[in-house]
Amino acid sequence: MEIIEAFRALRGMRVLGALFDGTLRAATLDDLGYRDAGAWSNLASVYYGATRGRTLQRAAREAAGDLSLDALRVVEKHTKKLLRGAAVSEWELRVELCALRGTVAEIDRLAAARVRxxxxxxxDAAKKAYGRRALRGGKNTDAQGLRTFTVTGPERIIEGVLxxxxxxxxQxxxxxxxxxxxxxxxxxxxxTGGQGGGAARExxxxVLPLAESTKVLRQEGDETIFARTDGTTITGAELVAEAMVSEDYVGVFDPVKGGVNLYRDERFANFKQRVLLSAETIVCPHPGCTTPASECQVHHLTAWEKGGNTNIExxxxxxxxxxxxxxxxxDKPPKNGTMVREPGGVVHHPPDGGPPRRNRHPIRDLSAMALARS
Ligand SMILES: [Zn+2]
Structure with a gap:
């Protein structure tokens, strides 16, 4: 029990306050083997140091409540990505992001979506993003004789290559x-030389809610954002431009009846189900999972051998x-839990019988299920 109390005492703002007023020194944490002590010191000056936004600084500290140090670093990482000319200031954004709750991974994704x-x-946001394109690393050889490089670029370009x-x-x-x-x-x-090969891509x-679809067809609603089953997003304006050249599909969803129509003909029954199921969830519905639906498999919620149907529900x-x-x-003892369809979507029932958990990935707010609910 003592060790859990020790971890609880390490709440972010408490540690940052101590680092700032000098009751705790970064060098001491260094000596104790904490790799992140330097970054925590920098955060301490952000949240306690001199600033012109003192009122918002205090509001951010209060909003942060019991957030962990890791969560606060995630907040800072995304705050630093706010572009000049945005509708909020850095401090207003910190107040908003500090109020997020969830696991660090969930806060990470929610914050990224918010700042995006x-x-x-x-x-010129797209132009600015393109300006940040990069290929980094590849200079150091590891103990096994391997090198690694990373490629950063606009999501649609990266997804297109991948x-x-x-x-x-x-194949x-x-x-x-x-x-x-x-x-x-x-x-x-x-x-493929990074071009993607001759094999057909996914x-x-x-996902287009019925009410929005007419707007897009009339080329209004350029700012509206829609989700795609490869886990990326697209604006109405981009969609119209793309529709002229791409092989992809647009699925229109009615809030009551569900999938209304898929432009282009269905090839076979399973194909249409797969498409509608993908649009429903956008990414794998398991909590914390980021795998896009286009890379997922069709799963029977009730196993086929146990009498499950191939009805879409x-x-x-x-x-x-x-x-x-x-x-x-x-009939077997629970081990990893099960996925269950409940009103509002597919959720995970943990093996310990605890409350069901849903995938809180922010792009799912644009999924057909979320749009049909709202
Ligand atoms: Zn998954």
Missing amino acids: EYNRAVQ SGVRAEAK LRRQDPKLGYEQAMFDAFLA MVVT DLTMLCQVHNARNDDDP
Whole structure:
């Protein structure tokens, strides 16, 4: 019990306050082996140091409440990404982000979505983002003789490259089942030169609520943001421009009846189900999961052997990992929990019988299910 009390005492603002008033020194934390002591010191000056926004600074400290040090660092990381010309100031944004609650990973994604929303409204936001494109690293060799580099760019460009690489990797694994997923991705990347190969890429569906669809067709509502089943988002204006050239689909959703129509003909029944299920959830519905629906598998909520149907309400998209982990057999002792369809969407029932948890990924606010609910 003592150790949990010790962790509780390490609440973010309490530690930052102590670092700022000198009752705790960063050097002492260094000596104790805390890698992040320097970053905490910097945060202490942000939240307690001199600033012109003293009222908002105090409001941010209060909003933060019991947030952990890790959560506060995530807040700062996203605050620093606010573009000049946004509708809020840095301090107003900190107050808002400090009020977020959840796991650090959830706060990370919610904060990213929030800042993205503000940045999107800034003139030339896309141009500014493109200006930040980068390929970094690749200079250091590790103990196994390997090097790593990272590529950063606008989401649509990166997703475009990766969907081509993924399609190629899928073919490579079909030819050689022993090939691991990441190995195949590497081979496909080399084979395609980062262009994406000849293999057909995953189909992407854009979720369009019925009320908005007429606006988009009339080319109004340029600022409205829609979710796509590859986990990216698109504005009405971009959608109209894309519709002229791309092979992707637009699914229109009625709040009551669900999927109304898919532009382009359905090829076979399962295909349409897959598309509607993808649009419903956008990413794997398991809490904390970020795998886009376009990379998910169709999962039977009631296992086929237990009498599950292939009706759409008995199905959901689920990523490979969470599909494999789901406790399909209700007669066996619970191990990882089960996915269950409840009013408002598919949720996870944990194995300990605790309350159901849903995936709080912010892009899911634009999923067909969320739009149908609102
Ligand atoms: Zn998942």
